[in-house]
Amino acid sequence: MTTTAPNPVVPDLADLQRRAAQRAAERAGGQDRLRGHIVCDGLVRIFKTEGVEVVALQGLDLVIDRGELVAIVGASGSGKSTLLNILSGLDTPTAGIARVAEYDLLSMSARRRLAYRRRTVGFVWQQTGRNLLPYLTARENVELPMRLARRGGGARARRRRADELLDLVGVGYCADRRPGQLSGGEQQRCAVAVAVANDPEVLFADEPTGELDEATGAEVFAALRTINAELGVTVVVVTHDHAVADQVRRTVAIRDGRTASEVRRTARIGVDGSTELVSEEYAVLDRTGRMQLPTPFVEALALRDRVRLDLAPDHVQVRPGDRTPQPNGSDA
Numbered sequence: 041m042t043t044t045a046p047n048p049v050v051p052d053l054a055d056l057q058r059r060a061a062q063r064a065a066e067r068a069g070g071q072d073r074l075r076g077h078i079v080c081d082g083l084v085r086i087f088k089t090e091g092v093e094v095v096a097l098q099g100l101d102l103v104i105d106r107g108e109l110v111a112i113v114g115a116s117g118s119g120k121s122t123l124l125n126i127l128s129g130l131d132t133p134t135a136g137i138a139r140v141a142e143y144d145l146l147s148m149s150a151r152r153r154l155a156y157r158r159r160t161v162g163f164v165w166q167q168t169g170r171n172l173l174p175y176l177t178a179r180e181n182v183e184l185p186m187r188l189a190r191r192g193g194g195a196r197a198r199r200r201r202a203d204e205l206l207d208l209v210g211v212g213y214c215a216d217r218r219p220g221q222l223s224g225g226e227q228q229r230c231a232v233a234v235a236v237a238n239d240p241e242v243l244f245a246d247e248p249t250g251e252l253d254e255a256t257g258a259e260v261f262a263a264l265r266t267i268n269a270e271l272g273v274t275v276v277v278v279t280h281d282h283a284v285a286d287q288v289r290r291t292v293a294i295r296d297g298r299t300a301s302e303v304r305r306t307a308r309i310g311v312d313g314s315t316e317l318v319s320e321e322y323a324v325l326d327r328t329g330r331m332q333l334p335t336p337f338v339e340a341l342a343l344r345d346r347v348r349l350d351l352a353p354d355h356v357q358v359r360p361g362d363r364t365p366q367p368n369g370s371d372a
């Protein structure tokens with residue numbers, strides 16, 4: 041009888057990637073921290089132009105759950121578009137973890153990236169002209185991504201779905217018109233229908249109301265809310281528009297390429313039975329314990345260089361560093 045030595049188990053690429061992800065997750069504080077529909081952890085993006093390095097994202101942390109509608113705000117140059125370009129698969133991060141719906145955005149192949157962009161995510165850009173093809177009608181624009189993704193069911197099913205989606209976002213009456221025959225708001229609502237044509241899990245919108253007046257912007261935002269509520273799509277909107285940022289349950293502020301603070305809004309029933317939205321602001325603490333103090337707080341107390349920290353049973357006090365506490369408890 042001959043015995044054969046057991047084959048040494050040679051890990052394949054998928055195994056190695058799984059192990060690498062596991063190790064990265066352990067370094068980042070365990071899988072629990074990294075559970076979410078969209079996960080960024082220590083995300084870094086460095087641009088190099090003519091020998092100069094620009095650190096657009098410097099260790100950004102963000103977890104968004106499935107089905108959330110989140111607004112991202114921040115000053116010009118804070119890194120919002122860089123983040124959105126990475127999450128939508130247009131750009132690759134330099135380091136860190138970036139994952140959307142189980143796709144690892146750092147290591148995915150070109151083929152997987154194409155599938156990701158066609159089926160898993162949808163986008164709406166600020167420039168209306170970037171969202172729709174001018175020589176197609178609104179309906180044909182919505183049908184196009186389904187045709188490119190070879191969605192089954194035939195032409196009739198695609199047409200029915202296109203009409204349903206245009207109805208859902210309130211522009212069913214525009215189906216036979218070309219973009220040039222639509223207002224800016226109508227074009228953006230058609231763009232929302234185009235973006236969800238292939239049933240994406242996540243919809244990214246970069247300043248979708250940026251070129252519109254307030255009332256028209258509100259209609260476009262209503263379309264995004266409908267998509268979130270009716271289709272369960274996770275929606276991430278980058279915006280400067282306070283009317284938009286104030287209406288979502290969660291607004292994340294980015295400063296200098298990091299998540300700096302968050303506002304969470306919860307609905308409460310008042311004593312008279314009416315519903316009121318209560319906002320609470322949070323600073324974001326990263327896994328090494330770093331946080332950014334909001335600028336108004338820093339300015340109000342003229343904090344600079346060093347601050348004094350004191351631990352109380354249920355909170356931490358931050359005081360200007362150049363004052364000496366007096367025996368009676370007041371500051372000199």
Ligand SMILES: Nc1ncnc2c1ncn2[C@@H]1O[C@H](COP(=O)(O)OP(=O)(O)OP(=O)(O)O)[C@@H](O)[C@H]1O
Pocket residue numbers: 087088089094095096114115116117118119120121122123
């Ligand atoms: N392709 C690039 N090459 C070099 N630097 C870049 C590139 N893209 C962005 N940056 C730089 O990265 C930083 C972040 O830019 P980003 O466009 O992400 O900011 P933003 O918050 O979206 O700004 P805005 O609100 O003005 O669009 C900026 O300093 C910008 O100059």
